[in-house]
Amino acid sequence: MNIQPIMHELxxxxxxxxxxxxxxxxxCDHIVYNYADERPVIYRDDTDTEDETTVQVHYFTKNNPEKMKRTIRRLLRQGGFCIISTQQYxxxxxxxxxxxxxxxxxxxxxxxLEV
Incomplete structure (x- = not known):
């Protein structure tokens, strides 16, 4: 699954x-995302047809991150994602x-392949 268009749309x-x-x-403020895991979860006729794709969305700021953290989580849910965890450092x-x-x-x- 290509998550790039999804991440940018969100x-x-x-x-x-x-x-x-x-x-x-x-x-100062920016978002970086990466694939954390991608694995088949649904098979049809011995072929994987659906993947579960896990992503990490990193938000960097020198300001208070609380509002954007909640916004990122809300947008991911609206985009069809299920939240696994949130960490802050x-x-x-x-x-x-x-x-x-x-x-x-x-x-x-x-x-x-996309050309």
């Missing part, structure tokens, strides 16, 4: 940069608050 309206894997920009080396929301979604397998 989070682009928030007005902060949203990127997969690594953020190299300069904005303060990173001393960068002075960032770091929120990690882990969630999963089930959808049809689409392993076609």
């Amino acid at each position: 989070f682009d309206p928030l007005g902060v940069p949203v990127v997969p894997d690594i953020y190299t920009g300069k904005d 303060y990173e001393n080396d960068s002075d960032y608050n770091h929120v990690i929301v882990e969630a999963y979604i089930t959808g049809f397998v689409n392993d076609e």
Whole structure:
């Protein structure tokens, strides 16, 4: 399952940069997402047809993260995800608050290459 379009549909309206894997920009607030796990959950005729895809959504800010943390969780639920866990850390080396929301979604397998 390709989660990139889903992540951008959910989070682009928030007005902060949203990127997969690594953020190299300069904005204080930003969201980075990554695949945590992807595995078949439904089989038909000995072929996997549906995957369960687990993602981690990382929100970084130097401000109070509480409002955005709740917003991210709400948007994930509205997008069909189930929340697994939410963690929050303060990173001393960068002075960032770091929120990690882990969630999963089930959808049809689409392993076609996109060009």
